Amino acid sequence: MPNVLVQLERFVMSNYNWCHNPDCHTIQTQSRVRGSGNNKVLRTRKIKVYNPDDPHVWDFFCNNNCLFSFLRKFAREVANLNPTTKPKETPIKVTTHTYDDTYPSYYEGKKYKTITKLQNSQE
Numbered sequence: 001m002p003n004v005l006v007q008l009e010r011f012v013m014s015n016y017n018w019c020h021n022p023d024c025h026t027i028q029t030q031s032r033v034r035g036s037g038n039n040k041v042l043r044t045r046k047i048k049v050y051n052p053d054d055p056h057v058w059d060f061f062c063n064n065n066c067l068f069s070f071l072r073k074f075a076r077e078v079a080n081l082n083p084t085t086k087p088k089e090t091p092i093k094v095t096t097h098t099y100d101d102t103y104p105s106y107y108e109g110k111k112y113k114t115i116t117k118l119q120n121s122q123e
Ligand SMILES: [Zn+2]
Pocket: 019, 020, 021, 024, 045, 061, 062, 063, 066
């Protein structure tokens, strides 16, 4: 029976990540305080993963501050995950339209443009 409980605990624990900001544990908030008496620490925040099959950035960072701290520290490594050495282009068609009388009179006769993506766009 205890083996089942160990397996259950592993399953439950697998639905959490620790915040990936290497400095998360240095930020002074009550939510990071653990321990008691004179043995208190600031601990990296634990993040609940709601859908492991559909990973989201917020499964790895506890808030915007931690996400951007991580990106500041590891910007080059993150950029190297998908090196971009030249611009990509998406073929489009630009169409000019004229507002008709179904719009408020302020717009009547004025022009606006719409952009439509054509097939063949690069991934
Ligand atoms: Zn964090």
